[in-house]
Amino acid sequence: MNWDSFIYFAIASLLFWAMGAAAAYKYRNKTIPALLTVAGLLIFALFIAGLWHSLERPPLRTMGETRLWYAFFLPVAGLLTYLRWNYKWILSFTTLLAAVFIVVNITKPDIHNKALMPALQSPWFAPHVIIYMFSYAILGAATLVALYYLIREEKIGNPDRLVQMTDELVYAGTACITLGMLMGAIWAKEAWGHYWSWDPKETWAAATWLGYMVYIHYRLKKNASHKMSMIILLFAFLLLQICWYGVNYLPSAQQSIHTYS
Amino acid sequence: MAGKGQSKQPVGQSEMRIWEHPWGYREGFIVAAGIAFSGLLLQLTVGNIQPALFASPVNSIFGALFVTGLTAVHFLLPKNRTVRWLGGVYAAVPAIAVLLLLCIILGLIPQFPHNSSNEQLPPTLFTPLGWYRMTTSWPFVLLCFYILFILGLTTLKRTGQKQSWRDIGFYLNHLGLFLALGGGLLGSADLERLTMSVNEGEIAWRATNQSGEIKELSLAIQLDTFLIEEYPPRLVIIENETGRILPATRPDSYQFEEVGKTVQIAGVTMEILDYLPHAALFRDSTFLNVVPMMMEGATTAIKVRVNNAEDNQPVEGWVSNGSYLFPHSTLQVSGNRSIAMPPQEIKRYRSYVTLYTEKGTARQAIIEVNRPLPVEDWIIYQYSYDDTKGKYADSSVFELVRDPWLKVVYTGICMLMAGALFLFVAGPKKKADEKDK
Numbered sequence: 262m263n264w265d266s267f268i269y270f271a272i273a274s275l276l277f278w279a280m281g282a283a284a285a286y287k288y289r290n291k292t293i294p295a296l297l298t299v300a301g302l303l304i305f306a307l308f309i310a311g312l313w314h315s316l317e318r319p320p321l322r323t324m325g326e327t328r329l330w331y332a333f334f335l336p337v338a339g340l341l342t343y344l345r346w347n348y349k350w351i352l353s354f355t356t357l358l359a360a361v362f363i364v365v366n367i368t369k370p371d372i373h374n375k376a377l378m379p380a381l382q383s384p385w386f387a388p389h390v391i392i393y394m395f396s397y398a399i400l401g402a403a404t405l406v407a408l409y410y411l412i413r414e415e416k417i418g419n420p421d422r423l424v425q426m427t428d429e430l431v432y433a434g435t436a437c438i439t440l441g442m443l444m445g446a447i448w449a450k451e452a453w454g455h456y457w458s459w460d461p462k463e464t465w466a467a468a469t470w471l472g473y474m475v476y477i478h479y480r481l482k483k484n485a486s487h488k489m490s491m492i493i494l495l496f497a498f499l500l501l502q503i504c505w506y507g508v509n510y511l512p513s514a515q516q517s518i519h520t521y522s
Numbered sequence: 523m524a525g526k527g528q529s530k531q532p533v534g535q536s537e538m539r540i541w542e543h544p545w546g547y548r549e550g551f552i553v554a555a556g557i558a559f560s561g562l563l564l565q566l567t568v569g570n571i572q573p574a575l576f577a578s579p580v581n582s583i584f585g586a587l588f589v590t591g592l593t594a595v596h597f598l599l600p601k602n603r604t605v606r607w608l609g610g611v612y613a614a615v616p617a618i619a620v621l622l623l624l625c626i627i628l629g630l631i632p633q634f635p636h637n638s639s640n641e642q643l644p645p646t647l648f649t650p651l652g653w654y655r656m657t658t659s660w661p662f663v664l665l666c667f668y669i670l671f672i673l674g675l676t677t678l679k680r681t682g683q684k685q686s687w688r689d690i691g692f693y694l695n696h697l698g699l700f701l702a703l704g705g706g707l708l709g710s711a712d713l714e715r716l717t718m719s720v721n722e723g724e725i726a727w728r729a730t731n732q733s734g735e736i737k738e739l740s741l742a743i744q745l746d747t748f749l750i751e752e753y754p755p756r757l758v759i760i761e762n763e764t765g766r767i768l769p770a771t772r773p774d775s776y777q778f779e780e781v782g783k784t785v786q787i788a789g790v791t792m793e794i795l796d797y798l799p800h801a802a803l804f805r806d807s808t809f810l811n812v813v814p815m816m817m818e819g820a821t822t823a824i825k826v827r828v829n830n831a832e833d834n835q836p837v838e839g840w841v842s843n844g845s846y847l848f849p850h851s852t853l854q855v856s857g858n859r860s861i862a863m864p865p866q867e868i869k870r871y872r873s874y875v876t877l878y879t880e881k882g883t884a885r886q887a888i889i890e891v892n893r894p895l896p897v898e899d900w901i902i903y904q905y906s907y908d909d910t911k912g913k914y915a916d917s918s919v920f921e922l923v924r925d926p927w928l929k930v931v932y933t934g935i936c937m938l939m940a941g942a943l944f945l946f947v948a949g950p951k952k953k954a955d956e957k958d959k
Binding site (some may be wrong): 370374375376377378379380382383425428429432433435436437439440443446447450451452453454455456457459461464465467468471472474475478479480481482500503508511512513514 | 611612614615618619621622625626628629630631632633656657706713715753772775777867868869870871890891892893894901903905921923925928931935938939941942943945946948949950952
């Protein structure tokens with residue numbers, strides 16, 4: 262299995278996800294949309310598993326490989342949100358966002374390389390990166406809701422319900438980035454000698470974390486403005502994007518040990 | 523309701539005069555900015571914080587005073603509205619936001635080592651502000667301590683309220699962060715990081731710190747053997763003139779698997795004829811002789827057969843990435859392309875050492891990346907090695923780290939992890955819960 266076969270799996274998965282998203286509007290019963298989405302996820306998971314096996318290392322090292330997991334976890338986050346909250350449009354949103362990352366992967370394919378440098382040969386590697394990609398997907402879903410809120414503001418029937426949804430997504434996503442960050446710190450102590458060195462990636466991870474801290478604490482007060490909350494979410498997601506791949510382009514970060522190949 | 527400890531919400535900020543209780547976000551931003559500004563004044567007058575000044579026992583005393591002060595303020599002034607405000611959201615959110623701003627600056631501006639002299643920093647406006655060494659600048663550190671104060675007060679304040687199961691998560695997160703952040707800040711003054719180079723067969727007991735000073739240790743490291751493993755060699759197609767690996771947009775390569783295979787790289791088809799993991803290369807004016815040779819400094823070589831692109835005649839030859847003894851060797855395929863072998867990627871490297879302590883104990887151990895070795899109050903890391911001899915390197919570089927406050931920080935980290943799990947499982951307070959309060 263290599264990146265050349267990716268396009269076939271991707272098209273198949275996207276087809277199922279799109280059918281699931283459309284089915285959400287057509288059927289009141291959530292079973293069919295759920296099954297279609299899961300089918301797409303299984304196909305995609307098959308590719309990831311095949312790639313893992315052929316590379317003989319977890320596919321978590323390069324930028325393209327992290328995009329792969331993101332494209333997988335987005336429909337997962339969308340599905341869980343849809344099942345919990347019944348909002349029909351969330352499946353379309355997550356499918357669309359997953360498609361964006363899939364297209365990026367197809368147009369900017371990665372180097373197929375089995376080598377894993379010694380520093381990455383650690384049991385912390387896979388959980389640290391996977392939990393981060395999972396949290397990015399949940400927070401991505403929250404950001405999509407925030408965008409939806411800001412665009413449709415006056416026409417929303419039950420804004421409180423929408424905000425309760427972003428609260429749940431942000432609590433889950435923040436819990437995951439916290440765990441990812443702390444795992445990274447413990448791993449750093451094992452690998453580099455110190456748990457926190459303000460490496461640019463770490464700095465932006467801290468900034469992202471603080472951004473979501475602002476949201477969570479602001480939302481504690483009953484007089485919190487929904488609109489302001491959504492804006493905070495958009496800003497926090499921007500910090501997240503910088504942390505994920507923006508650092509690779511920052512002049513201040515060229516010396517970072519976290520720069521992806 | 524006052525007994526619940528919830529501060530009354532401000533009616534509408536515009537309707538109230540500033541500094542009129544109850545305080546809200548407006549006062550929060552003023553206080554946080556004020557603290558950052560005080561830090562700025564300090565920064566402009568005395569420059570960066572020197573961590574060495576706060577080494578033990580100064581940091582411990584400061585920590586004890588801080589916690590005592592915090593506790594005193596909470597217990598002696600429970601009705602004071604400013605104190606109640608300090609333990610609440612209206613103080614916390616602006617403080618977090620201002621710290622976030624400094625973090626963003628920290629992330630955008632290149633950072634210099636803390637022991638850089640002022641001459642080494644760029645001559646811009648940012649230098650006196652301390653932005654090139656943000657984490658030892660006064661505004662940053664004062665703001666961190668302000669947040670620690672808020673964290674402490676809010677934790678203590680919560681103990682005065684009716685306890686519910688949700689409070690477990692609250693204490694884990696807030697007290698955990700207090701320990702991790704406080705321990706990390708105060709502990710950084712006692713952190714010692716030394717590097718030590720040892721050659722194979724030799725013993726060393728002196729290490730160098732980040733300022734270049736040499737320190738004698740109460741332990742000695744003897745490097746018995748240093749081992750490197752490399753990944754199998756790869757073949758690539760390069761552009762003769764530039765040496766660039768092709769295709770330029772997505773460099774292709776083939777990692778050797780076995781002899782007899784036919785592979786295609788960057789549009790060039792070749793057959794793998796032979797493989798020598800230990801070879802010597804002898805070249806005279808016309809001929810390259812490659813022979814298997816088990817020796818120190820032997821290189822890796824692969825023999826390939828390919829059709830020359832111009833005259834379609836088969837051409838055979840050896841490709842090798844050389845070593846410190848032998849030059850590398852490529853096989854020309856056409857006027858502007860050749861088959862080459864890049865240096866092999868490192869799979870793992872480790873040091874087999876014997877440790878001697880002043881007490882007279884000797885023990886053998888292996889030190890490897892991701893598997894450091896704790897000895898007395900040091901942890902010894904496989905830092906790097908001298909790679910002039912490539913895979914025949916016989917000089918290992920260790921890093922020795924001493925961090926007395928690590929246990930405090932790890933306690934905080936564990937609490938935060940438990941708190942995060944709690945956050946995930948419990949989620950935000952449901953509206954139904956609020957009706958009960």
